[in-house]
Amino acid sequence: MxxxxxxxxxxxxxxxxxxxxxxxxxxxxxxxxxxxxxxxxxxxxxxxxxxxxxxFVPESNYANNFGMQWNHFAKTQLDSYSGHPISFERFWNATGWQPTALNGQWVLDVGCGSGRFAEIALDAGANVVALDYSSAADACYANLKHYSGLHVIQGDIYALPFAPESFTFIYSLGVLQHTPDVAKAFEALPPKLAPGGSVCADFYWNRLITLLNPKYLLRPITKRVDQEKLFAWLVAKVPSLLRMSQIIGSIPLVGRFLKRAVPVVDYTGVYPLSPKQLEEWALLDTFDMLAPAYDNPQSAPTIMRWFRNAGLTNVEVFHWGHLVGRANKPLSS
Incomplete structure (x- = not known):
């Protein structure tokens, strides 16, 4: 520290x-x-x-699976490791921020995982406080400790250990839907945002095509399975499931819809990953899909209401990979 x-x-x-x-x-x-x-x-x-x-949290908590996940796949989604600007593009497209604006500013990354987005903000010259509830904080520190602007904390979004209005920028990408109370988790962010600052959070989208994902049929079972056993099972099954998804996905016109029935995350044709990387990302995100204790998609009107009720301005809600909300805190109330 x-x-x-x-x-x-x-x-x-x-x-x-x-x-x-x-x-x-x-x-x-x-x-x-x-x-x-x-x-x-x-x-x-x-x-x-x-x-x-x-x-600031107990060693064992509801996010244990994420700690296991991000320590096992510590570098998988880092752009510096994959060789592709996947996290870079998601970060800047979701937030809408300019890299020059982050230079020298205090930025809070809520749910940092192994640091895929913290790396992007650090490269822009920000002082990044990367917080995670799980032991993923250790993976983030190991990956990014060479940055002078990195500060890692293991803490709870429901009890953020910071002074009010400490950060010019706050983001939480791919995280809030995995908390027990998504509304309460989001409500914790604006009080830590400085006047004139910007906040961005994304969520799984609560729509029919999302709820038809086979994970919602499997999760009532898989989230109760011992995480080590679930991971071992996926190590054995994901390669064949991925090949099945790729074969079905290659069917003209309907393949990309039909492959949704295969319970594996398949980035073939989505990201320019090598076959080995496709398999690694499939294992990572399939575990991420089936293991979390909580998975709570949200609707666009709900997100808009949360942002407005927090007194934020210039609120935008749109789809970019996930359902994204972003806004600013007024300079004065």
Missing amino acids: KLELVSLLRCPQSGQRLQLEPGATLISQNGEVENGWLVTEDGSHRYPIRDAIPR
Whole structure:
């Protein structure tokens, strides 16, 4: 943890400022705090810093599958690893932000996973606070710790450990639908946004074609299966399921619709990935499809209402891969 982050942190239980308890160990080469404790001003609450990451949540929680997933596929969706600007294009098209606007600004990535979007914001020169509820925070730190602007936190979206209005930009991509209460999760974001700042979040779209996805027939079973066993089963089955999807998908006119019945994520013809990468992405996102404890698609009117009820302006809701909402916080109320 870099010392400059402390000024932004607040106790998620009391709202008090946090300070570094004496006796913390430093990583000498860059001055980061490797291990130690953050303590409130009155000493009533303490939070560990472990492996350079402040920890504000229990080690075991409903997002355990995501921690397993992103530590196993730590680099898969990083553009710097895949060699394709897949995360780059999704990030800038969803947010609508300009790279120059992020330079030197404090940016909050809620649900960072292994850091696929944090990498894009860091490349734009932002100071990125990458937060994840799961141990995916460790994968993000391992992947991106060479960036001077990276700050990783393991924390809870329902109890964000930051001072109000700390961030000029906030985004949460591919995350909120996997929380227990999506509306409450979104409501946590605007209070941390600075006046004049911008927020962007995307969601699975609650429409008929989404609800016909076979995952909604399988998830009542698969989400209850031991995650290690489910993953092992998918390792064995995804290659054949992917080939089946590719064969069906090649049928003229109707193939791209029929292949939806195959319970595998198939990016053939969508992204310019190699056969090996297609299989790796299929395994990653099929596990992501079947394992989460929560999967709650939303409608466009619902998202519009959430953004407007939060007092945000210039609200836009549109489809770009997912159902995207973005807006600004007024300079004054």
